[in-house]
Amino acid sequence: MYIYEKRSRISCTLEALYAFHSDTKNLKAVTPPNISVALLNPIDEVKEGDILDIKTKKFFFSIPWKIEITQATPPHKMIDTALKSPFTFWEHHHIFRQKEDGCELKDIVFYEIPYGFVGKIFSKLIALELEAMFTYRHAQTKKILEAKDTH
DSSP states (O other): OEEEEEEEEESSOHHHHHHHHHOGGGTGGGSOTTEEEEESSOOSSOOTTOEEEEEEEETTEEEEEEEEEEEEETTTEEEEEEEESSSSEEEEEEEEEEETTEEEEEEEEEEEOSSHHHHHHTHHHHHHHHHHHHHHHHHHHHHHHHHTTOO
16 A cells, blocks of 8 residues: 655635535646546535546546545545546545644545556656646645635
8 A cells, every 4th residue: 555645735714725625626727737637527515425427638548537525524624535546446535724824735645556566666656646746736726725815
């Protein structure tokens, strides 16, 4: 099992940060430009038990994802678990904490790579891809929410 973690400080309210992440229409805004993403069933505010059908495309590869919201505890935490993805296992924890100077956005992803030994060969590349994707996501989230002046 691999674990990826990213933290950022964002100057906004806890409620605004949670609301932004629970609105699936914001997925495109935080997806890096080299990845095409289509949400086949947009939801304004996800709740526990919701299933999201997502189609991503990078290079020439189209990859379907089916994600279940397995925990939603507004405004502090959301967990989504892949029912279908390119990974053997994928669980993404979105954690939102109030701080003196705004909020902390923390993403933790627990994942397993398929194909055994062959998959392990690509583990460093996958880690670099996750870092690039979440760095972009956090920067965009910060840019969008701080522009809204959500204090």
